[in-house]
Amino acid sequence: xxxxxxxxxxxxxxxxxxxxxxxxxxxxxxxxxxxxxxxxxxxxxxxxxxxxxxxxxxxxxxxxxxxxxxxxxxxxxxxxxxxxxxxxxxxxxxxxxxxxxxxxxxxxxxxxxxxxxxxxxxxxxxxxxxxxxxxxxxxxxxxxxxxxxxxxxxxxxxxxxxxxxxxxxx
Numbered sequence: 001x002x003x004x005x006x007x008x009x010x011x012x013x014x015x016x017x018x019x020x021x022x023x024x025x026x027x028x029x030x031x032x033x034x035x036x037x038x039x040x041x042x043x044x045x046x047x048x049x050x051x052x053x054x055x056x057x058x059x060x061x062x063x064x065x066x067x068x069x070x071x072x073x074x075x076x077x078x079x080x081x082x083x084x085x086x087x088x089x090x091x092x093x094x095x096x097x098x099x100x101x102x103x104x105x106x107x108x109x110x111x112x113x114x115x116x117x118x119x120x121x122x123x124x125x126x127x128x129x130x131x132x133x134x135x136x137x138x139x140x141x142x143x144x145x146x147x148x149x150x151x152x153x154x155x156x157x158x159x160x161x162x163x164x165x166x167x168x169x170x
Contacts, residue, residue, distance in 0.1 A: 021151040029085050032144035037077065040107075040136035041070030047128045073132070076110040081140075092149030096138065099145045103137020104130045 045066040084102045087093070111129035112119045119126055137145075 017152055025089070025151050028144050029089075032140045033078075033081055033085070034074075035143060036103075036136040036139040037074045038070055039139045040077075040132045041073050042066055043135045044073070044128060044132040045069050047131065048125070072114070073110065073136070076113045077106050077133070077136070080106045080109050085140075088145065088148045090149070092152070094146055094148050096141050096145070099137040099141035100134045101137070103133040103135070103140070105133065107131070107133020107136070 045061075049061075049065070084099075084106065088098065088102075107129040108126065110133070111126045114129075115123075115125065121127075
């Protein structure tokens with residue numbers, strides 16, 4: 001039997017990664033970021049307004065606090081999240097713990113960005129920001145993080161001379 005050339009990574013053309021796969025992966029990462037920000041904004045809003053009753057709670061949601069929280073989180077967390085996403089894609093890091101810790105750190109960064117020099121780790125708002133970041137990291141991991149870097153993996157094909165088990169020629 002003649003030697004076969006080594007298998008190329010899935011989605012590659014002569015060893016190069018396909019532009020289409022990178023583009024589709026980028027769209028998945030962007031979608032996962034948006035869903036993670038939405039989940040983080042909702043959790044953050046519920047955590048900040050926990051304990052309010054009656055008219056106060058109604059007015060807080062009436063003015064769209066949750067929607068504003070989503071935009072605020074997306075604004076402050078975008079660049080650190082891009083750095084985390086690029087690192088996890090390049091190094092194929094897929095651990096839920098990595099995404100949770102990175103999300104918590106992005107949440108802490110966002111808190112320092114939003115609160116300025118008045119940041120104390122014992123402050124309830126800072127702890128909520130870290131928890132919101134962990135939630136965002138977990139949601140991102142559920143959608144895109146579990147398969148980080150998968151488009152670059154090698155997939156080996158079975159030679160044509162080998163019959164599949166259960167086939168008539170086997």
